[in-house]
Amino acid sequence: MTSLTQGYDGRRIIEDLDLSIQTGVTGLLGPNGAGKTTLFRTLATIAPPWSGLLELFGEPVSNERQARRARRSIGYLPQDFGYYPAFSITDFVRYCAWLREVPSRKAESLTREALGAVGLADRAQDHMKSLSGGMLRRAGIAAAIVGSPDLLLLDEPTVGLDPAQRLDFRELIRSLARAGTAVVLSTHLVEDVGAACDTVLVLNDGQVRHSGTPQQLAELAAPTAPGDNPLERGYMTVLGGQWSNEGDAL
Numbered sequence: 001m002t003s004l005t006q007g008y009d010g011r012r013i014i015e016d017l018d019l020s021i022q023t024g025v026t027g028l029l030g031p032n033g034a035g036k037t038t039l040f041r042t043l044a045t046i047a048p049p050w051s052g053l054l055e056l057f058g059e060p061v062s063n064e065r066q067a068r069r070a071r072r073s074i075g076y077l078p079q080d081f082g083y084y085p086a087f088s089i090t091d092f093v094r095y096c097a098w099l100r101e102v103p104s105r106k107a108e109s110l111t112r113e114a115l116g117a118v119g120l121a122d123r124a125q126d127h128m129k130s131l132s133g134g135m136l137r138r139a140g141i142a143a144a145i146v147g148s149p150d151l152l153l154l155d156e157p158t159v160g161l162d163p164a165q166r167l168d169f170r171e172l173i174r175s176l177a178r179a180g181t182a183v184v185l186s187t188h189l190v191e192d193v194g195a196a197c198d199t200v201l202v203l204n205d206g207q208v209r210h211s212g213t214p215q216q217l218a219e220l221a222a223p224t225a226p227g228d229n230p231l232e233r234g235y236m237t238v239l240g241g242q243w244s245n246e247g248d249a250l
């Protein structure tokens with residue numbers, strides 16, 4: 001994206017942002033209200049930018065026809081995703097596959113594959129309304145990865161996952177990235193970034209304040225107290241030691 005501006009109700013959240021998403025796994029860190037979800041909604045072509053150029057897969061996206069074509073190659077897990085409570089997990093993932101225009105002859109096997117990848121194969125007929133928070137999140141991840149999109153956007157995908165599931169999740173996104181999917185995930189958990197990401201972007205006030213490897217972010221850390229995570233310290237260094245701009249800690 002080049003010089004991209006985006007916001008709500010006349011208020012600019014992202015302003016003149018230049019950003020290029022690389023292959024591999026990109027982690028997006030930033031305090032509450034930094035604009036991470038707004039950036040995802042823009043990349044997912046849900047909210048057209050106010051100005052600037054959005055390019056996806058080497059093509060400009062400036063009208064609905066181009067956006068629809070791009071959406072076929074994008075998997076998006078919103079922070080709070082909607083679903084019909086009476087759907088089974090299979091119905092839900094298949095429905096998301098249909099929305100992405102995954103060819104119907106492949107939808108069944110790709111749905112099975114996606115459910116297997118998140119460990120829900122044996123719960124495939126459970127109703128969405130009966131799922132625990134972690135299982136619901138895994139169903140959402142399955143819906144985002146079905147059909148192996150070229151660009152995978154995951155907004156806080158590890159919320160609600162237990163430690164074993166988080167390890168499985170990291171392995172899953174690494175394997176998707178190895179197979180060619182560009183993965184972008186937002187998180188407040190720096191361990192996820194350190195363990196799974198090739199690149200880390202720190203966003204604040206709608207601007208990228210730092211871009212580099214997790215190692216490079218950790219190297220920015222000021223002297224740490226025993227037990228401190230260097231990535232967290234590096235992150236705080238980038239933000240100038242401030243707390244979240246909306247009053248919440250990282």
Ligand SMILES: Nc1ncnc2c1ncn2[C@@H]1O[C@H](COP(=O)(O)OP(=O)(O)OP(=O)(O)O)[C@@H](O)[C@H]1O
Pocket residue numbers: 008009013030031032033034035036037038039079
């Ligand atoms: N639908 C909306 N209408 C108006 N303002 C909004 C809307 N969605 C977000 N905002 C505002 O835009 C700013 C950026 O929000 P956004 O959700 O993109 O941040 P975020 O980095 O994802 O935050 P968090 O870490 O808390 O999820 C915030 O000030 C928020 O209040």
